[in-house]
Amino acid sequence: MMLRIEAPLLPVAIALIVGIVIGEWIKAPIVVFAAMAGILIITLFLRYHPRWQTTTILICVTLFGCIIRQYQENNMKVWWPEYPAEWQAVVIDEPIEKTKTMTVDVLLANCRQKVRCHIAKSNDSQEISVGDGLILTTHIHEIRNKTSNLHHSTTRQDSNKIASDHLKQQNHSKNQNHSTFDYQRFMASRGFTGEAYVRPFDWDWGIVDISHLSRIERLRLRFMTYRSILLKHIQEWKLDKATEGVIKAMTLGDRSDLSPTVKTTYTQAGASHILALSGMHLTIIFFIINLLMNWRKAELISQAIIVTTLWAYALLVGLSPSVTRSAFMISVYALLSVGYRDSAPINTLSFTAIVMLIINPLALYDVSFQLSYVAVCAILLGNSFFKKVIPIEWLMNHRIVKWIWGITLVSLAAQIGTAPLVAYHFGVFNPCALLANFFLIPLATLTIILTILALTTIWFPWLSDLFVMALSFVVKTMNHLLQLVTEIPYSHLNFEPFSVVLTLFIYILMGFAFILYIKYLKMHCIIK
Known part of the structure; x- marks a missing residue:
């Protein structure tokens, strides 16, 4: 089995992140710019020394991260009047x-x-x-x-x-x-x-x-107005508050109606990511649209419609970092699929991070941005090296085992990858999150599909009411199952939040463990 990770942009993204972080303490943009210009000149003379040239390029990217961080902070300094x-x-x-x-x-x-x-x-x-x-x-x-x-x-x-x-x-x-x-x-x-x-x-x-x-601001405002109309339609369904709040959060990104009880239940069950729009939600929508628009003879047109629809949805839910990242990645994947090219997912993930951080360097400190990228990176690495540990031929003959293995791999990779970050921000660990994901993913998919059907059939009240009844049953079932998960002993552990040093140390240890495991697989000829 031949496994490779092609991600030349990954070191660039890491260098940019390091630059944005250290830009908090370096407050001399002219000196930084001069240093970057000097190193760029040195880079030109290192073309016969590729390793040194790569090092100097990454240093320039780091300095560039410092500059854009300072530029963003200066733009956000507003001198408000002292009086009303x-x-x-x-x-x-x-x-x-x-x-x-x-x-x-x-x-x-x-x-x-x-x-x-x-x-x-x-x-x-x-x-x-x-x-x-x-x-x-x-x-x-x-x-x-x-x-x-x-x-x-x-x-x-x-x-x-x-x-x-x-x-x-x-x-x-x-x-x-x-x-x-x-x-x-x-x-x-x-x-x-x-x-x-x-x-x-x-x-x-x-x-x-x-x-x-700006046009983008006016366009976003228009789509947010459309979202407000859809939220009012959902309110007209007269569902109980817990069910209505979950539907609004999972489909339109409105968490304002989530009760403290519902938030606590989802947090303790390790399912709070379901209530925050992310790549999982957009991927579900992508596959739904892809099934409807699967025109073999007009693939370019169908992919263009799919990408346009996804970005319209991203605008509708407010362009949160996780949704923007997912829309960006799916767009690149769709465009590359037209040309039958390899999407190189780690490289695509790095590219989206670079673009988003250049646009808004301070997005790095958004918790949803951090969790979104770390989770996707962990899933991609897990899929790259662990999904074929069990022979594919055997899995193809055992479809149920294949489905269980797929959910286990994705859930476990995301949970392990984000655990230190969650411990740093919230001081909590959910051992039963893996169990919850076995029913969360299919129920979340049904919730999104039924909500779309209920909203698109409002001109046929009897049909819309039928979808609403089914939707209410699915969401109530999901809430009840999560409540049962929280009643399992030690389903959630609370502790003092991790420090930055401890969090970084754990990620370094995880990196070393990952490298050792790959070497073990190579030694036993499981991968090459």
Whole structure:
């Protein structure tokens, strides 16, 4: 058995990541740029020494990572007025209802900055939805980690109380996950540059001119408006809150209606990834569309339609890092399949990471970005070296065993690969996650298919109602089975979150163990 990993872009992606990380401490862009220019000149004289030339190229990529990190941070530094000002804003995401406020993400038409607003809860604020224009008269401040550093106008006692209550609740939930959670960096990775607390009489509805926004921003806003319409259709199905929340999260990426009980159940069962749109969801949709568009004589047209549909869905759910990565990879795979070329999955994964990090270097600190890439990398490596340990000829004659082995391999690879990262961010380990995935994957596939059928047949109420009934049964079954998993002793282990050093050390050990295992397989002639 001949196994090779062709990934010349993998070292480039790693060098870029290292550069972005060390760019946090190197604050001399001119010096870094001069150093990169000097090393590039040296590289030109090393063409007869390929190893040294490769080393200098990777050093240049690392320095380039430092530069784009600093450039991104400088672009996100906004000097907000010290006093309340009037802002024209458009709502860009579904508002989230809190105890005393409505968390509303807006894009300011005046300066094209993303701001998170905490609007005092009222009958009017609870009616805010995606695409609405708002006129805000408030003080926007820089996003900071500590409540003591947040500064508001001294005359705004009510607004300060709302801010204090919200941040106490926010910091409490953050501390439960990780004592060193960097809220400022998290918001920066999502593109937010400011935060505001708005009293009931400091905002009003308004018609906002969005012609100054870029085409991509207007297109994304339009698709988010479409998503809001679909979410309202799902609400009209009159399902129980737990079922409705899971359907919205799994199909449209709206987690605002997930109850704490449902979140806890999925987290303890090691199934929280099902509630966050990722490559698995997009892959399911890809195979559904591929079956419908399998035109052998017009493969180029069918693949173009598939790729366009996938990116439309990615826009519909908000272009999260994991969805964007998956759409990017599937697009490359589809285009290469037209030319009958090898997709080189590790190389494609590295390419998507490089492109996404160049566009937004701070996306590296997004937890979904980290988990998405680590999980896919672990799955690809696992499939490359372990899927053929059991002879394929034997598996082809035992289809049930093949299906079990496939799910086991993917689930185990993803769980092992992401375990240190999950322990670092959340301080939790789920030994029973592998068991849960055996029924989660088929049930999640059914959930996505039935939701699509129910939404596309709304003009035939009797047929749509039939799909909704089946959908409700599937989701309730999934919730019940996960609840049973959480009742298994030691199904979830909570502990103090890992440090950065310990996390890196574990990944280094895993790398060495992987290399030793490959050498063992070669020694016994299992692979070449």
